[in-house]
Amino acid sequence: MKTLSRxxxxxxxxxxxxxxxxxxxVSMRDIAKAMDIKAASLYNHIxxxxxxxxxxxxxxAEEFTVGMEKMVSESISAIKKVEKVIELHIDxxxxxxxxxxALNNDWMHLESENLKAFVQMREDYxxxxxxxxxxxxxxxxxxxxxxxxxxFSILSTLRTLYLWNQKRxxxxxxxxxxxxxxxxxxxxx
Amino acid sequence: MKTLSRxxxxxxxxxxxxxxxxxxxVSMRDIAKAMDIKAASLYNHIxxxxxxxxxxxxxxAEEFTVGMEKMVSESISAIKKVEKVIELHIDxxxxxxxxxxALNNDWMHLESENLKAFVQMREDYxxxxxxxxxxxxxxxxxxxxxxxxxxFSILSTLRTLYLWNQKRxxxxxxxxxxxxxxxxxxxxx
DNA sequence: TAACAAAACTAACGCTTGTTAGTTTAACTT
DNA sequence: AAGTTAAACTAACAAGCGTTAGTTTTGTTA
Numbered sequence: 001m002k003t004l005s006r007x008x009x010x011x012x013x014x015x016x017x018x019x020x021x022x023x024x025x026v027s028m029r030d031i032a033k034a035m036d037i038k039a040a041s042l043y044n045h046i047x048x049x050x051x052x053x054x055x056x057x058x059x060x061a062e063e064f065t066v067g068m069e070k071m072v073s074e075s076i077s078a079i080k081k082v083e084k085v086i087e088l089h090i091d092x093x094x095x096x097x098x099x100x101x102a103l104n105n106d107w108m109h110l111e112s113e114n115l116k117a118f119v120q121m122r123e124d125y126x127x128x129x130x131x132x133x134x135x136x137x138x139x140x141x142x143x144x145x146x147x148x149x150x151x152f153s154i155l156s157t158l159r160t161l162y163l164w165n166q167k168r169x170x171x172x173x174x175x176x177x178x179x180x181x182x183x184x185x186x187x188x189x
Numbered sequence: 190m191k192t193l194s195r196x197x198x199x200x201x202x203x204x205x206x207x208x209x210x211x212x213x214x215v216s217m218r219d220i221a222k223a224m225d226i227k228a229a230s231l232y233n234h235i236x237x238x239x240x241x242x243x244x245x246x247x248x249x250a251e252e253f254t255v256g257m258e259k260m261v262s263e264s265i266s267a268i269k270k271v272e273k274v275i276e277l278h279i280d281x282x283x284x285x286x287x288x289x290x291a292l293n294n295d296w297m298h299l300e301s302e303n304l305k306a307f308v309q310m311r312e313d314y315x316x317x318x319x320x321x322x323x324x325x326x327x328x329x330x331x332x333x334x335x336x337x338x339x340x341f342s343i344l345s346t347l348r349t350l351y352l353w354n355q356k357r358x359x360x361x362x363x364x365x366x367x368x369x370x371x372x373x374x375x376x377x378x
Numbered sequence: 379t380a381a382c383a384a385a386a387c388t389a390a391c392g393c394t395t396g397t398t399a400g401t402t403t404a405a406c407t408t
Numbered sequence: 409a410a411g412t413t414a415a416a417c418t419a420a421c422a423a424g425c426g427t428t429a430g431t432t433t434t435g436t437t438a
Binding site: 020143159175176180184 | 342
């Protein structure tokens with residue numbers, strides 16, 4: 001068990017608060033109080049509120065990017081790739097559930113370079129996923145529905161997974177992966 | 190074309206701003222500026238910021254509740270009910286896309302009675318949907334996956350629909366309904 | 379045209395916000 | 409024991425917040 005730096009502690013506590021009320025509704029004094037120190041003391045470890053937000057969001061965003069890029073170059077079927085995307089999301093969600101709340105709801109409060117970097121990563125990610133689906137449709141692996149409908153129906157589910165994971169008692173990861181892959185790919189009927 | 194009351198105009202403008210930056214990041218002065226008046230003038234029409242939020246959220250929440258309750262009492266198959274839930278969400282999304290952003294992201298900033306009312310409605314809604322799915326599994330219409338996985342994978346997609354509808358060029362409503370029902374029920378494989 | 383109501387205005391309030399400056403305490407290293 | 413550094417503190421700032429009070433303008437009705 002690695003010990004956390006003070007900075008990492010702040011980021012962890014902040015992520016927890018952002019998860020509950022959103023970035024704009026959490027003050028530096030709120031974060032400080034949760035750590036039992038005064039707000040000004042936070043600045044010994046971080047440069048400002050914005051740095052906290054970008055550390056939380058960009059760190060997980062990079063995990064998605066790396067995971068996706070590792071996958072696209074593999075020579076496996078399109079359906080298999082979709083399965084791997086699902087599993088990637090589940091793994092990241094289990095480990096960074098609270099950071100995902102910020103990523104989903106507070107990304108627009110990133111500033112300048114941070115914002116640009118995030119938006120770029122998200123666009124690339126979606127484009128990669130879109131290509132996988134189109135490839136699957138072209139070679140007959142995937143039914144020929146509007147690709148955008150398939151893309152967003154799967155991605156919506158995966159992106160909101162963190163909410164459900166926090167609610168009702170954290171379903172077992174492996175059962176989740178198995179049923180999720182089935183439901184999203186083979187349907188419910 | 191019915192003319193809007195000044196109050197309704199404020200609510201519409203506010204919903205638009207909340208959609209972009211979230212409730213806490215939008216000030217009364219922001220809303221006023223978007224209407225070309227001063228912040229204090231808003232109070233001739235509404236009692237405060239909280240009333241704006243609750244009008245936006247609770248109005249659509251009631252549409253969902255009414256739609257769902259009309260459905261549960263119908264004597265149609267479980268799958269048919271799921272289809273109707275999907276269509277209900279699509280119809281509401283098309284008409285109130287911006288209000289849905291507030292409903293999804295800012296409901297936690299509702300206060301006291303407003304918050305209680307919302308949470309109750311949402312719980313009832315989910316419970317109704319859960320019952321439909323369980324009924325479908327029990328009588329063999331729906332595959333026997335973990336009901337919670339089915340519930341949240343469909344509901345996640347429907348709840349985030351407003352985001353995708355705002356992005357890429359608003360897919361035609363009827364194509365959307367048709368493909369969406371197919372993807373969510375019959376799968377993509 | 380006088381009266382009334384609707385809807386805007388200016389000015390200010392008390393409070394919270396993110397952040398800075400300067401200082402003190404606590405904990406290691408020599 | 410002295411020196412150094414990490415990490416806390418107090419105090420304050422300028423700006424922004426939601427909201428109120430009181431006043432003026434605008435538009436409709438009698």
